[in-house]
Amino acid sequence: MSPGHRQVIMMTDFVKKTIRPFRALRFLARKPHTIISPHEQHNDIEGEPLPTERYRGIHINDWETCISCGLCARICPCDAIEMVDVEGEQKKRPEVSYGRCCFCGFCEDVCPRDSMHLTSNYVMIDKNSETFTFLPENDLKEFQKEYIVETSQLRYNDKDVKKAEKEPSAKKGGKGKKKK
């Protein structure tokens, strides 16, 4: 390779390596890949809504089938589940403390009667930390619905938000009203 040839290569390399990065500018005209949460729904690559069914979130426990064997409490690696006495019930029921739970789903795996399940709801908002320890029941209980935001409710669009802003505290529970 002659020295002149090498210099030509170096020059073209320099020009190429100065111009190529500007290709990134074509993303100016494309749709961004972030979403405005919670106004937009989080979808996977095929446009199916997330979280999926397998997502490990807040527990539910079917008291009809639960035999209160306590296996969930024994397998729990975080010691988050405790079997407690419940008024009006003969059996002990598992109580989950969400300050500890690591959402591994082992309780669901070992449950011999298939009564314990992890739902795909994961948003819990409340000022009182005591509400984060509760007994999972068949369905989310009334008082829990105040602070557990069901995932399906997260998927509202902008119109709903504006509507909700126009009718303040119409849907909120008693706690929301007392704030101001």
Place this chain on the structure above:
Amino acid sequence: MAWSTTTWVMAALAPIIVFLAGHLFLGIARKITARIHRRRGPPVMQQFIDVFKLFGKRTSTTHSWVQDMGALFAVIGVIACSLFIPIGGDPVLSFQGDVIVLVYLLAIAPLGMALGTGSTGNPNSAIGVSRGLMLMLAYELPFAIVIVTIIVHFKTASLGEIVEAQKGFLDWAILSLPLSAIAADLSLQGMLGEKPFDQPVAPSEVASGPMVEFGGKYLGMLMIWHAMSVVVEAGLFVNLFLGGGVLFGGGTTLALIGNIFVWLALTLTVFIFSIFINSVFGRFKMGQALKFYWGFPTLIALIGLSIAVLSNLGVF
């Protein structure tokens, strides 16, 4: 020198225009950068929100009165600069040689920041300040040559007259002095502190450098300084090379307002071009930045100067 009413109004309005435009430009820049990042980005007004939030905060620590003065120094320096820049072809302060005064004034604000950060005692700030001054040394060399070229080309050292001389589109200096324009734009990149020349504030190296000990109102002041200096520096480029935005003649108030908007649009274009470079390149090391500035831009600035001198002498 008696000032006309328009000049008085402009003297009051110039810093305000620069303040508003600066934050708006930075907001637009954030939006554009976000789009290149494939994000949605903050609202365009986010910069205003940030600055007002910072001024609403109480300052928890200050190291000495020198630090207070430093931040103030930076803001005052850039306000002084804004009076020298012809906005829409109408400079508030215009005299023979004001280009040179402006180049000195532009250095005052960073020096003020250096003063303030030097007193904080944080080694990151100290390294950041020394990098900033080194970078200033680097980009000032080609930029000074470009200024000399402009003075030689238009045979005047007054910004007002330089703008006056570029009345028609074909008189724009970017067409007659293309090499100098490239050198000036590369210097502008360092002046604005955009990548690849943001070594003084490099977060991953010196933890935001000079800003590291500033919080609350001090940080707010530095943000105002940055926003205003963006407009002043990009505007200087517009005045030197892009005709200063003088589109409407006639000298009426309406024409002046129109010219101000044209000037702002041109400034925004120059700044967005710099933002494009900023978002596709990484950061040079300090030594590489010095080598870069004293190489290619200085070379083409010198060639541009010699062309200007030779054509002045009547060789071409």
Place this chain on the structure above:
Amino acid sequence: MDDFRSTEIIFGPQHPGIHGNFAMRLELEGDMVRRARLVPGYLHRAFEKLMERRTWHQNIALVPRICVPDPDVNEAAYSMAIENIMGLEVPRRGNYIRSIVLELSRLAAHLMGLGGLGGAIGLYTLPMWTNGERDYVLDLFEALTGGRVYHMYTWPGGVRWDMPENWPRKALKVMDHIEAQLPSYYSLFFESKVTDARLKGLAPITTSWAVEHGVTGPNLRATGLEVDLRRDDPYAAYEELDFDVITLKQGDGMARALVRWYEVGQSIRIIRDAIEKMPGGPVIAKTPPPLAFMVPPGDHYAHVESSKGEYGYYVISKGGKYPYRVHVRGPSFTHGIDVLEKMLVNQELADVALITGGLDVCPPDIDR
């Protein structure tokens, strides 16, 4: 050292240039690092001790936390050690799914690592892009395992659940998507004059030096030595899958970054291959239920090739429900303490974050 000539900078744990939760004390002379001292310990959670008080299965929930960006190697290596002691045979389909999960994890970790390099030189466009793409991989993990970051999916004997029916199709779509993005990364980061100036010739190491200091994985392959546990000591289903071992000769920062970029392509290839060759059958071997799970006395060292280097678990069982002792061999401990301390000497301050990012150091793995 003369105190009047040097500045001490405490680099981290609260520093934008540090790759996680550890610190460095740098003695600077001007802009040059004369001595670097690593200060780990901010993330020490005593994993190895905690594991002695938890049952074999409970530890599955604990081990992924040792390396956050690349968690699945922990579960896989730990499970493999237990299987070896017990003499468990993992079903073929289980092995294939394990390989896919491990490669997805490598993919996600490499995307994050490349983004970290972009962040270290101030090119924030790259991390924004790669992390956006990584999110699609996390979506896949969520659909397969139920967790986005910590999956707790690999289990002694196989994997916990079979794939959902539409999952392979989704995975192939994500692979196509990421592959389509790779040229953009290349033209932005590797075909740039600034990156050349920053990465070429940065902190070069030779093969003999690297071997002497225990460098493994992509960092060793960047020096030209062709080592890859996936090929040299195959585990999971790697024996039956097609892939190339990427090596580069230079051993500098650019080579380390490029090896990672090429390995992203190889991971995509492996995942496609595994989905194509996926056999039927069960995904988990017949094992006793988790609470009655006993491992006979014995010990085994199982190692896997993680995105950062060789990852190993040495498990000792004295019989019973709990491990007697578990020792973790993480690549970041060698890379992050000894190798980094030596590589930072006589480098500029500006390069500290870049070298750390180039070695792909993972602080939770240093401290454990």
